[in-house]
Amino acid sequence: MRPAFSASKPSPSGREKGRRKGASAAEQLLTGQAVPLRTRLHDALALGLTKSDGHGAKKWQSTDAGVQSHVLKSVGAFVGCLSNELLRLPPIKESISDILVALEGILKTENVSVLIQAADVSSKFFSTLGNSVRQYSVLEMVSCLSCHLSANQLRIALPCASALTCILNNQVTARASTQAEIWEALDKTNAVASVISTLQNYTEDVHPLNYLTEMISLLRSILWIWPSSRYHVWSNHNLMAKLAHYCLTAETTVSAKILKLYAALALCGNGAMVLLKNEELIIKTGNLMGKSHPTVTRIEALRLCQVFLKEKLKMALLPTEIFKGLQLVDDCTWDIILEAQSNDKMECHHGSCQLSTPHIHSHKVILSVSCEYLRALFQSGMHESFAETIRVPVGWEALRKLVQWFYSGELPRVPPDCRWKATSTEEKLSILKSYAELSSLADFWFVDGMKEESLQVLTSCLNSSSTDASLAFIGFAANLGQWELVEAAISSVAHLYPRLRDSGRLEQLDEDVLNMLRTEHVRYLQHRSASK
Numbered sequence: 001m002r003p004a005f006s007a008s009k010p011s012p013s014g015r016e017k018g019r020r021k022g023a024s025a026a027e028q029l030l031t032g033q034a035v036p037l038r039t040r041l042h043d044a045l046a047l048g049l050t051k052s053d054g055h056g057a058k059k060w061q062s063t064d065a066g067v068q069s070h071v072l073k074s075v076g077a078f079v080g081c082l083s084n085e086l087l088r089l090p091p092i093k094e095s096i097s098d099i100l101v102a103l104e105g106i107l108k109t110e111n112v113s114v115l116i117q118a119a120d121v122s123s124k125f126f127s128t129l130g131n132s133v134r135q136y137s138v139l140e141m142v143s144c145l146s147c148h149l150s151a152n153q154l155r156i157a158l159p160c161a162s163a164l165t166c167i168l169n170n171q172v173t174a175r176a177s178t179q180a181e182i183w184e185a186l187d188k189t190n191a192v193a194s195v196i197s198t199l200q201n202y203t204e205d206v207h208p209l210n211y212l213t214e215m216i217s218l219l220r221s222i223l224w225i226w227p228s229s230r231y232h233v234w235s236n237h238n239l240m241a242k243l244a245h246y247c248l249t250a251e252t253t254v255s256a257k258i259l260k261l262y263a264a265l266a267l268c269g270n271g272a273m274v275l276l277k278n279e280e281l282i283i284k285t286g287n288l289m290g291k292s293h294p295t296v297t298r299i300e301a302l303r304l305c306q307v308f309l310k311e312k313l314k315m316a317l318l319p320t321e322i323f324k325g326l327q328l329v330d331d332c333t334w335d336i337i338l339e340a341q342s343n344d345k346m347e348c349h350h351g352s353c354q355l356s357t358p359h360i361h362s363h364k365v366i367l368s369v370s371c372e373y374l375r376a377l378f379q380s381g382m383h384e385s386f387a388e389t390i391r392v393p394v395g396w397e398a399l400r401k402l403v404q405w406f407y408s409g410e411l412p413r414v415p416p417d418c419r420w421k422a423t424s425t426e427e428k429l430s431i432l433k434s435y436a437e438l439s440s441l442a443d444f445w446f447v448d449g450m451k452e453e454s455l456q457v458l459t460s461c462l463n464s465s466s467t468d469a470s471l472a473f474i475g476f477a478a479n480l481g482q483w484e485l486v487e488a489a490i491s492s493v494a495h496l497y498p499r500l501r502d503s504g505r506l507e508q509l510d511e512d513v514l515n516m517l518r519t520e521h522v523r524y525l526q527h528r529s530a531s532k
Contacts (some may be wrong), residue, residue, distance in 0.1 A: 049098060068118070420464060
């Protein structure tokens with residue numbers, strides 16, 4: 001095994017010194033940059049921010065347009081000086097909490113000019129906060145912002161949508177209870193209906209392009225987190241037609257936004273079906289993965305295809321025509337060949353391809369996103385980065401599973417049921433070996449997660465595999481240096497050690513593996529004795 005890298009941890013005293021040094025530097029930063037603006041901010045907030053009962057929670061009470069405008073200007077100036085370092089300071093966090101209360105109150109005004117100003121400041125404010133917004137209660141703010149999504153004033157609706165998107169994008173990992181509360185707020189204010197109405201009524205000659213893209217981004221954020229919202233989109237034929245039109249005809253920046261929305265929508269099986277039925281759209285998605293398009297657009301097209309492939313695995317009973325679009329993507333855009341390490345022959349039906357060894361046609365953009373090694377290879381500028389074929393050091397069975405991982409993020413599972421038990425020893429061994437090859441490849445190609453998932457699949461299969469298959473697999477995995485897999489296989493046959501030793505069936509294993517098997521057998525006996 002390769003020795004693990006070990007970095008010495010700093011001593012507690014060293015960590016404490018570093019903490020004090022960091023705190024001191026941050027305090028100096030606060031003193032040098034933000035104190036005057038923070039003082040001005042709190043002087044302004046004091047004009048309208050009070051405690052309703054003299055203590056406890058603060059509340060915004062001023063309805064004076066002049067005061068509200070003055071506070072918003074102070075907030076804008078203060079937010080402009082914030083940095084990631086400052087956002088960690090307790091005094092700044094206190095100021096941010098006060099700003100949230102003030103914005104919640106001011107956004108309820110009926111003064112249009114103040115609302116425009118408040119919407120702009122809110123957009124800037126949440127963009128600056130970034131993921132630190134998760135530290136604050138934003139439920140009331142969500143309600144206030146979503147109330148203005150249907151506003152006739154673009155200068156109000158647009159920044160409110162932008163601010164709301166910033167908030168929601170940071171709620172993906174929030175607690176289920178928090179997400180439920182936010183969804184309730186969005187539902188009560190008809191946020192989804194407002195955004196859908198905006199997109200349906202969008203006119204290129206009347207509305208700015210960023211109005212379209214901001215509303216698409218907001219809708220995508222909602223669809224991504226709350227599955228129940230997806231029905232309102234995929235069942236709306238008018239909206240789906242409009243989105244498809246913009247995706248097919250608008251510039252690539254708009255197409256990228258819509259592809260992101262589609263990826264969220266396709267997480268619902270019905271949504272995926274609606275999209276897959278649009279052959280023109282699927283061809284467009286495939287074309288957007290081509291080299292002539294910006295990287296961001298190619299990646300979004302890839303992600304949509306990955307969602308389609310995941311949904312395809314769940315849709316075993318769909319009619320054949322639903323999958324036609326997926327085949328179109330595959331046929332028209334591949335630009336790299338992955339060749340297995342095999343002496344077998346195969347006939348290829350991809351265009352003019354004449355390669356006779358087992359191989360799979362693939363897409364560089366997908367491989368680049370899924371594998372750090374291949375991304376570095378394609379970007380290196382060396383001779384290999386321009387090659388049309390990559391020889392992958394695994395067999396055909398493993399290559400097929402590898403490509404499925406690249407496209408769907410999942411390895412195929414082997415249910416340890418009666419079909420697996422009835423499989424021949426030779427076929428079982430071939431399948432087990434393929435996962436060992438993937439585990440080994442993951443070490444050298446830096447494929448995150450594939451090694452762990454290979455171990456999970458193998459562990460579920462080994463207990464129901466034949467002894468001959470398990471023993472052969474132990475030797476194969478040991479030769480690859482995949483010791484975690486060796487340990488898993490040994491655990492499945494350790495109880496048979498005396499019988500296997502006496503029959504001579506362990507002679508092909510080296511001494512290190514035999515020692516592991518003896519140790520595991522002793523552990524098995526101890527466990528059985530303790531359980532009696």
